[in-house]
Amino acid sequence: MKILLTYSFSSLATYIHNLLAELITNSLLLQVTEMVILGVSLIAFLVVLCFFLGYMERKVAAFMEIRLGPNRVGPKGSMQIVADTLKLLLKEGLTPDSADKFLFNLAPVIMVIGSMMVIAPIAFAKDFQLYDINIGVLYVSAVSSLGVIGILMAGWSSNNKYSLLGAMRSGAQIVSYELSVGLSLISIVVLSGSLSLGDIVRSQENGWWIIKGHIPVIISFVIFIIASTAEINRAPFDMAEAEQELTGGFHTEYAGMKFAMFLLSEYINLFVVSAVAATLFLGGWMPFHIGGLDGFNHIMDFIPSSVWFFSKTFLIIFIIMQFRWTFPRLRVDQLLTLEWKYLLPISMVNVILVTVMAIMGWHF
Amino acid sequence: MFLKEYFGTIYKSIKSLLVGMKVTGYYFTHLDEIKTEEYPDNRATLKMFDRFRGEVVMPHDDNNEHRCTGCQACEIACPNGTIKIITKQEILEDGKKKKRIDAFVYHLDLCTMCNLCVVACPSDAIVMAQNFEHSVYDKKQLKKILNQPDSKLMQGVE
Amino acid sequence: MRGLIEDDYVTDEGEFVINIGPQHPSTHGVLHLKVWLDGETVKKVQPHLGFIHRSIEKMSESLSYRNFIFATSRMDYLAAHINNEACALTVEKGLQLEVPDRAKYIRTILAELTRLQSHLLWWGCTGLDLGAVTPFFYAFREREYIMEIMEETCGARLTQNFMVPGGVMYDIHPNFQKRTKEVLIQIKSKFQEYDNIMTGNVIFENRTKGVGFLSKEDAISYGVTGPTARASGVSCDIRKLIPYSAYDQVQFDEILGTGGDCYARYMIRMHEMKQSVSIIEQLIDNIPEGEFQAKTKNVIKLPKGEFYQRVETPRGELGVFIVSDGAASPYRIKYRSPGFSNLSALPLMAKGGKIGDLVAIMSTIDLVIPDIDR
């Protein structure tokens, strides 16, 4: 019990380091080995995560659509996504003759890199963080928009009209929604006074911001969820794919593993966005605390911090999934109207409100 | 005025979206509403309606007798040329020659299950069966001969 | 492949020509639209047809009057029953045959059930086309109940082929009335849910309101019929104008809209579903006893002449024009299919809209491609 509650990234790292130090004496080799272990475990984590998210999406969609969803491969169909990955692996990764072949093949790699880089500052549990960057929030918003380069690259290099249209749409879309995401992040930065995600989590020790900050923070939470759904190109903002209009949008020409990379990065993005939302607004790994009630807080601490983090993240993931399976898609001009005429002005005013609240100390 | 309209739109929009999410949320939490039929697994309980038209069959009784006189009414009634009746001359016990069917050829691959042959049949020799699993690997297997080998015309059917 | 000659594709400098269909998720079949774009805006649409042309008209010329009915099931496969009914009515008109009341009632109930299931499918597909996947499954759940009724009574789910000249092929199944009433209750209880998930949705409203406008004059000039025309304010419900079967026995409203846009077309169909439910409710308990089929000769021969019958399918006015020379099979048959004329107005409606609007318009005029190509 004790170990379970106090494990941390550094202690785990030290443990493995000590273990390896006995076996390998060369310090450079030791470092490389450690890096490889970390890298492999990261990739494994992300792959398992994506498999789970893929399975979850199918089941959520199925249950909302009064279907059973995957139920053949593995127990309750849980291995379906593995089977699909194998299928995609065995498929021929075509490159169209008229495409720009270098960019066409580079685009999926860029997408994966873009979405993988964002997980660096995310705190998965107490003291379980890859790198607590001191400008974490800025880093997240900067790196997460790298994806648009991949989409533009994919859409343009395919030399397909659907792809080009999809890429153009997503260019306008991601660029626009960046602003609302940024502004709603700023409102939390104003309250917590730090850009580091670790500090932001710790600032919620006596209550999550969504509770402490009441209405203005709820508004920025809602804006964040809407805008980041648009940022990661998910329905109802999946203009870049828009199956019914553009048959597949920017990834129309992709097949096999290259296509799987787009899928993978979509799921990592979904996770990252939800994790950031959970960290900023719902306290990340921080248990549900109410300032002053020490007994209650203590009971809450018994639930491991990683459980808190993942349950919050998956709650948000579920909400974003429910969006996808409930709403029709917006039209491209309405998408921009929503951002520029509604979300942006509101979030600008909201930042002022939050600032006033922070300075006057009106939050709990 | 503008602001009132502006916020009114936002309020209405969010409300309509939440109403929609309530519907999907309801079904997500009420898994007993799931309507999926797990087809190959429910074969044992799957019962087709008795009028369901799956394929044309010719019922034979225990003595391997059918009711088809070979009058070719079904062949004429069929819009697609699905049915081909090959007849032969048979000498009855009393020495009379009588036209009997040699083969009732039924091309399932041409059939549209329109039921016109069954309606046309004056002696109720053919009926529609409820079997619907017709997929085969070779198209030739869909050409069927409906009368069983060595089957005879039922007594009393003319 | 048709329509693929080179000079067909010569375009002006800087024009962006994109092919939507035949293999496209939102064309509901093999319809090919050639779309000229300016950025996202549609400048010109040109439909190319014939991918599923089976020449049913030519085929019918060699079929007997009993047999040609089955071929029409494959025209508008979502309203196979109404197509069959139209043919049977035309033949009866030629024979001057009085159909028993029972057959008339059964025909009408089945026709309205067909309309209901067709509209349900359309509703689901509209959601699908606009990007909402879930409504499709809700619509299919209710549609499945109706399909079961069809299967139980007619013997087939989609291509019922239950019509014969002079009446219906069989009497109704003993469970028919009970099951129909249950289904009606079921469907009525779901209308609110449909409104909740689609009609009231702000995204849906924005996607359809003011999109794909069709004026009343244009609607008439383009020969647009059915809900698409009624949304523009054209009174064209054949069931009201020239009642056939048992439509003169029932009370129902012809729903007329004024908007002429996608939303108006959507609402017309939503209301029509409720009207269909009410028509069936009026008839289901009052099916008169008696024969379900009038006696006809074994070989039907129509007298020399021309016979025209108009019926109202879920998509609009279906006209069956039979020219007879007195032989056992028609000399010439022309099907005036609703989708064909409705499609001709698509370029007009889509012009100036976005690609997303084009999809919305296509789904609200409810195209069924075999109906267009025949």
Add this chain to the structure above:
Amino acid sequence: MGSSALILLLLCGIAFAGAGILLSLAVAKTKKNAQKGETYECGIPTTGTSWIQFNVGYYLFALIFLVFDVELVFMYPWATVVKEIGMPALFEILVFMFILFMGLLYAWKKGALEWK
């Protein structure tokens, strides 16, 4: 774990995506023919290249975005210290936001926020 985490993640991304694609190249059966190399356009041969001058309404948005995004980055340092500085910071940002807001309203009224 310091900034080396970023390099590690970068390498992980490259390794994973690269390995996946290369593995599928090795495993998948490839059989090239002319049809497979064609551009997909619903089964109809495509007309010309898609790399032509293309009129999208979004260049304007990109310009407005540039303005706003630069301003947004200015706000990050402000946001970290606003609590300590208090009222003066609020007034500063009010002026700043007011100008930005006016800019947005101007663009709105000018019709730059309509996708054409």
Add this chain to the structure above:
Amino acid sequence: MNTEELKSSISNILPSAIYDETGEFLNVNIASEELYPLINELRSNSEFDFDYLFCLTCIDWKDHLMMVYHLLSKTHQHTIVLKAKISNRENSEIETVCNIWRTAELLEREVFDLFGVKFINHPDLRRLFLSDDWNGYPLRKDYVDENMISL
């Protein structure tokens, strides 16, 4: 207008029209050259006001082709059937009506495709269903298709 009034009004415009009342609708038989002036009058004259062309087709009577126009007036609710006889089977021509009713554009293309009637002044007279290199006109009675399977 009832049938008699329609007949007398049409006779004023086109005395050579022959009437046939055996069917459901009033049939007006004319020659193909006389079609356009009459049909233009039927549409534009507010007494007729035939604003709705609900069926346009062609019949191959072996020695001649016959264009059939089913016209309906939404305002007056009267219907007539115009039949224009095209005597020249090999080089059949008739004036288009698609500038009067827009629905005729596709319908006339269909007739051109399947019967080979050429519509003068039609804006876009191409094959509609069949491929552009198709030989012959399938709905003509003398059309022979070598690939056709007789059932």
